[in-house]
Amino acid sequence: MSRAETSRRGSRPGRAGIRDVAAAAGVSITTVSDALNGKGRLPDATRRHVREVADRLGYRPSAAARTLRTGKSGLIGLTVTTYGDEPFTFTEFAYFAEMARAATSAALARGYALVILPATSRHDVWSNVALDGTVVIDPSDQDPVVSELVRQGLPVVSDGRPAGTLPVTAWVDNDHEAAVLDILDHLADAGARRIGLLTGTTTDTYTHLSTSAYLRWCERVGQDPVYEAYPAHDPCAGAVAADRLLARPDRPDAVYGLFDPNGTDLLAAARRYGLRVPEDLLIVCCSESTVYANTEPPVTTLSLKPRRIGTAVVQLLIDAIEGEEADRPVEQVIPTELFVRTSSQRRPPRTTVSPPRAPEEK
Amino acid sequence: MSRAETSRRGSRPGRAGIRDVAAAAGVSITTVSDALNGKGRLPDATRRHVREVADRLGYRPSAAARTLRTGKSGLIGLTVTTYGDEPFTFTEFAYFAEMARAATSAALARGYALVILPATSRHDVWSNVALDGTVVIDPSDQDPVVSELVRQGLPVVSDGRPAGTLPVTAWVDNDHEAAVLDILDHLADAGARRIGLLTGTTTDTYTHLSTSAYLRWCERVGQDPVYEAYPAHDPCAGAVAADRLLARPDRPDAVYGLFDPNGTDLLAAARRYGLRVPEDLLIVCCSESTVYANTEPPVTTLSLKPRRIGTAVVQLLIDAIEGEEADRPVEQVIPTELFVRTSSQRRPPRTTVSPPRAPEEK
C-alpha cells in the first residue's frame, strides 16, 4: 500500500513530488495526475480530495519533467537584434519597450512566458532553453540563429517582413512605404516645398523601405532628395546629422526623421540656426514617446503601433504552436497612426494659457 | 552492436537524440555524454570523433531532459511590477529598458537567459517554468509570488531594497535619500528659495524614500514643503500635476520631478505661465532619457544608473545560484549620477551657434 512513504532518498525536503501526493491521498500517481489536470474519469469527490491534499503539501509539478514528457515548455523566445554587444539599440527604446510589454501580456494571457534571447547569444544558451516558438524582431538577411530554429521545425514569427528568403512561419509589419508617402503628402499639404529626410546607415528593412519610398516620392513630385544618413545606434550621431541637414545650402523647409530622438534633435538644430517651428521648418518624426506632446512646439509623430504589433506577433505564434501549421506564411499588416501636432501645421493652434495676441496670417 | 539504429518509433525525424549519436559513432551513450560535456576520461581521438558525429547529425541536447536531470535550467525570472494589466508603467520605460538590457547582457555572458514574468501572472505560468532564481524589480510589501519563490528555496535578488520583511537573498539599490538631498542642495546653491517636488501617489519604496527625504530636508532648512502627488502610471496625469504645482499661490522657484516625463511636463507648464527656465524656474528630474540633452533648455537629470543596477542584480543572483548561499542578505548600493544642464544653472552656458548677446547678470 505505502511503498513510497514521504519521499525517496535524494529528494529535496522542500519539494513534494507527485508520488508524495499520491501516497498522502491514498491513491495512485495516475489518479493524482488526472485529478490535477482535469483528465480521465474520476468522481468529483476523488478529484477534490486529491486537489486538497496537493494544496496542503504545497505540491508544484516539475516544469522540466512536464516539458520533457509533453514536448511543450510554454516558453516563447523574444529575439532582438544586437548592436555591438547590446541587445537593442537606444533609438528603439520606446518602440521595443512597448512592443515587449504588449507581447508579454498577450503571451501571458494564453499561458506562455517570454524569454529574452539576443540574436548574438552564445549557442549553448540557445540550445539550453526549450522553446515552443520564437518571435524575431526585424530579422537580418541571413540570421544563422533564425534559420537554425526554422530547420529544427520551430515556429518563427517575425516583427517586420523577413529580409531575403528567410522562411518564417508568419510575419507582422506596418506598411512603411505608405506611411512615408502619407507623411510627405501631409507635409506638402502644409506648404513644404523641399522635404528632407533623416535616415540611418543600417541595412534593416524599416530603414530601407522608408528611404526608398522617400526617394520614389521625390522622383514623382520632381524634388531633389535632401537627406542625411547616420548610424542610428549611436545616441549622439542623430543630433550631428540633424545639424548637418539644416546646414546644407539646399536647406529643407520640412524634415521627416525616421528615428525616435530625431524630433528633439531637429528642434535643437532648428534653434541653433534661428529657425522657427513650424513657421520656417516643419518637423515630423517616427516615435512612440510621449514627450513630443509637450515639447516646444509639440512635434507631429508617426506611431508604428508597437502594442498592436506585439500582440499580433504573439497571437500568430501561439496559433502556429497550438494549431496545425499553415502551408504558407501568414502576413499581417498593422496600420500606422499619425499624431498631427503643431510642428507640422502652418497655423499653430492657440495654446491654452498664453495671453491673447493679434491674429497673424501668413 | 546496432540495436538502436536511427531513432525509435515515436521520435521526431528532425531531432537526433543522444542514442542516435552513440549508434552513429559506434560508442555508448555514456561516452557521448562525457565527450560532449568534457567529463570522464577519454582519449582525445574519441572525443573529437564523437563531437564530429554529433555535429554531422545536428544533435542538440534536450534542454528539458538536461534540466530534469541536473536541476538547473539556466533560466532567470525577471519579475516586473504591474499596473493594471500591464507589465510595467509608462514612466519607467527608459529605466526598465536600460535595466533589462544590462541584465540580459550580464545573464547571457554567464550562460543564463531571462524570462519576463509579471508579478500578477497566472499561477500556472509561474509554476510552468523552471527557474534557477528570480530578479524582482521593486517588490511590494507582501508580494505573494516572491514569498512563495523564497519558500521554495529559490534565490531572489531585488532591484530596490525590499519593503517590509520580505526575505530576499540580496538586493541592489541606489541611496535615494542621499540623491534627493544632493539635488536639493544643488538647487539651493543655484539660488532656489522655495523648492517644489513632483511626486507619486504610489507606495513603492522609491517614491516613499524620495518624498520623505524631501520633507526632512524642508524641515531642516525651514522651508514649507510644496509638492504635488499624482498617479505615476498615468501618462497624462504628470502634465496636470506640473500645471497644478506652478499654479499654486506659493509657487516654487525650483522643482524636482521624481519621474521620467516630469522634465517635459514642467517645461510645458512653465511656458504656459510665462516662466523662463532657468531664470524664473529651476528644473531637475529623474530620468534616463537622452532627450533632455536637447530640450529647450537642456534639463538637468538624475540617473539611477540602471545599467549598473541590472548588471549587479544578475551577478548577485547567479553567484547565489552557483555558489553556496550566504547566511545573510547581501546589500549593494549603486551611486547615482547628476547630469547638470542649463535648467538648473542660474547662468546658462552659451549655446554653440546662437548669435552673441550682451552679457546679462541677474
Added chain:
DNA sequence: CGCGTTGACAGGCACGTTTCTGCAAGGCCA
C-alpha cells in the same frame, strides 16, 4: 605468474511527469 592499478568504455538507474493499457467491480440487457 598472481595481483593490484589504471585507462576506456558499456549498462543501467534515476530525474518527475504524462499517458496508454489493463483490471476489477457493478449495472444493463438478452
Added chain:
DNA sequence: TGGCCTTGCAGAAACGTGCCTGTCAACGCG
C-alpha cells in the same frame, strides 16, 4: 445467468539526459 459496457482506478512504459557502477584488457611489480 452470462456477456458486455461503463466506471474508477493502478501499473508501467516512455520522455532524453547525467552519472554511478561495473567490466575488461593492458601493464607494472614483487
